[in-house]
Amino acid sequence: MTRFLRYLPALGLVCLSTLAQADGAFNQTDRRFVTDAANAGVYEVQAAQVAVKRAQSADVKAFAQMLLSDHEKANVALEKLAASRSMELPRELPHELRGRVQGLEREQPEKFDREFVQKVGMDDHDKDIRLFENAVAKSTDPELKSFAVKTLPELKQHRQHAQGLIGKLR
Template sequence: MKTKLIWVSALVLMWGFTACNSSENKDTTDSTADTAVMSSDSASDAQNEDTEFMNEAASGGMMEVELGQLAANKAVSADVKKFAQMMVDDHTKANNELKSLAAQKGITLPAMLMEKHQKMVNDLTAKTGKEFDKEYMNRMVDDHKEDIDAFEKAADNGNDADIKAFAAKTLPTLKHHLQMAEQTEKKTDKM
């Protein structure tokens, strides 16, 4: 009888240890699964930030070209027309590089301007003469300040090495545009 009791007790203990061990494995599995989901979410967020930057850059670049073409036709000042042509040339080149990079990354860029960029085009289309020149240059200064901030953030904190490199490579051109925009804006203020 004692032998049976010892065997039953041993069996109960073994079953208890197995149950405890099974729980530990489940917790480890759950923890690993949670970590994998968190890592996947982080990677997805990082990719979304890069995609968002590229979409914003594409729309902004298209706007710069469209406004440059508009200014080349509507501007009164030769300095504004010269600046506008620089926008068309430089942003067309950058837009083409961005499209190529997006294709490599499997990212679809917008074919149309974002609403805020379209609004800027619409607002400037309604202006004429010196008023157009002043407003165009004012917008170019503000827009390039925003662009520089966005490109610096992407160059410093981006997740994809190629996208970071594109942002870093484009920054000197944007800074030059800002400098030229500020100089041209001062001239239009005296008109």
């Protein structure tokens, strides 16, 4: 009996974790992915909005418009999925991402196109791709995994498009 009592707290945690999964809530790993993906999506929309206004190259403007459209759609899908699990998404970008958007707003016009494509199109999409690949591999929520599987090819397409643009901007 004493042995059983020693394991009772751990059993309670397992039961609570199972109940949380059963009622549709995301586990901690999936919640972190949703938060990170939401922040990245909102950041990329805001960065693309800046580029639509500031880019000098028609190709970069078109790229920014594609990012804007694709990330807005993905953000809406993620928001609906989070709401279905009673998870509220962050209302504001983290300080670092706000600062990066502000940095784009202040970028010198002659450097803007290259900086936007390099930082947002390539560097940020590299991070996004890793984030979504990790979710595909580790998510325990079938709908969230499906969202990641569906979104990942678009992120890779964005990265590839940016790679092509960098060559033209040299």
